[in-house]
Amino acid sequence: MTSFLVSPSTPTGYHRRIELAGMDLWILARINNVFVYPSEIKIDQLKEALSRTLSLWPFVAGRTALENDQHYIIEMCNNPIPVTLVVNNDLKEWPLDSNVIGEVNNQLFSTFIDEVQVTKLFNNPSYEPLVRLKLTHIVQSDECVLGISWYHPLGDAAACLHFFNTLSRFYQQIEPTQPLSIFKRRLWREDEADQPLNLHFSGKQLATLQTLAGGNSVTTQDALTAYIILTLNTYCYYNNDERRILHAITIVNIHGVSDFITTQGQVYNSLFMMLSDGFDDPYSLSSIARTIRRSIIQLRDPKVLESGIATVDGLMRKNVRNNKFPNPQLVPNEFAVNSNFRYDWADLVDFGYTDKCRFYTAWTGALYSRVFRLNPEKDGNKWLPRDRDGAEVSFRMEKELKEKFINAWKRDIMENF
Known part of the structure; x- marks a missing residue:
């Protein structure tokens, strides 16, 4: 060496x-x-x-x-x-x-x-x-x-x-x-960040809330906590069973949104984790796809994005100062997507070996998917024509459910794709 x-x-x-x-x-x-x-x-x-x-x-x-x-x-x-x-x-x-x-x-x-x-x-x-x-x-x-x-x-x-x-x-x-x-x-300023949401309830309002929640069989705090949870479930976690995926976290690239945020060609960590709106129908392919797209479009509005970036920027600085690190663990009912499908690594760094360079990387997580273009393949010493439009998706899931997932995928490949 x-x-x-x-x-x-x-x-x-x-x-x-x-x-x-x-x-x-x-x-x-x-x-x-x-x-x-x-x-x-x-x-x-x-x-x-x-x-x-x-x-x-x-x-x-x-x-x-x-x-x-x-x-x-x-x-x-x-x-x-x-x-x-x-x-x-x-x-x-x-x-x-x-x-x-x-x-x-x-x-x-x-x-x-x-x-x-x-x-x-x-x-x-x-x-x-x-x-x-x-x-x-x-x-x-x-x-x-x-x-x-x-x-x-x-x-x-x-x-x-x-x-x-x-x-x-x-x-x-x-x-x-x-x-x-x-x-x-x-460099983002703290005063550009999202501001905290403060909800104010009068005594009369709390009394009414307690009556609606069950009267003297519950405390005022019980009623208030229940109200917050009900509101979250109605607008964020509707029909929220224990394991059902109701929304997605997408790692969004913010290059090209606005020159004021990040200019073309800027070398920068321009990734933003986006939580989608709740899916109107978690059993509809088109509903899920449209919800994710709508959410991304909303996030990439420069006015929305600037305050969001400033918020995350401030949190990152605070974490580093306090020797803390972001917690990537998902909460229930989320599925994360970190896609490199737009980047053909094996093609763009091929050193002239067109369709003969193979690319490798490591790591994925539970219900955290990563997507890349397919590698070229060989049959013995012969290079096969490369599927440039194909994708590899990788994520982890429970061992006892993996076989069911694979069998369903294979069935779809044979019957529906």
Whole structure:
């Protein structure tokens, strides 16, 4: 195993400093992905391409700094990126199948990645690289495996893909796509956030409420609590059985909604978790689909979105200050969707191996689905025509229900699709 450092071909950072927004403060998170190529990646060509990419992306060639325990900064200081080279003589070929999403605890997957050391970042001073690459040559099959580790505060999956697509294009002597990247963030103010809802009840109102709720057989507090729950059930959780999915959480990308929120080409964590309206009919395909779409359109209204982002931004800052982390666990009757279907990772970072590059990542959760484009497949040594419009969906569910789900899916494939 050997390693080397790659610096920007032309220093363009000029020690400019970018303060991160609260939405960026996934300070212990990284994006780890793997690309598998059927033949060699030329090292000198990769070095040159990475060097040129870093000149366009001085933000990635930066270092972290924390000021006054509240201002999280990335200084564009032309910090080099490490690339590790490994020659593997043991494996006969790439060992995983064509499934894009694997288990997060798959030890084999992790051996192909040199992870960004997130615990070393924002510990002043820190020159720990924000991106790391690892290239493994599987000698027996002549395959090359490129493992990438990207520090999440740099930007979300779209930003990560944009960077590596630029690398892939430079490797192929192709100019990068437009627009060029913008790194400066909008910093949100607390007074832009949603305000708390305060409900006031007069004594007379509470007395009436208690009478309606059961009179002296209940307390005033019982009646008030029951009223709040009834209101929530009527408008949010109607027909709310224990396990029925009544609404969806969608991870929405807010790129392109408004230049005032995030401009085209901006490198940013531009994801927002959207809770849909309750489904009018949870047993109707069209009702569910229309409700989700209507909810997304409503959320992406810039006036609605600005206050929502400012609220989340403030909460993220508060969590980081208090060493707390977001709780991703769903509450009953929710199903989450985090889709990368709009991004064809294997195509956009193919280094010229059209329809022969395979893409891999890890992690999914209980009733938390992730969606990606299908990988290319081989029949022996022959590459099959790629289904570019297909999708892979992955999520976890109860063991005792999994077989029922799979059988129903197979039946639909045979009879209805």
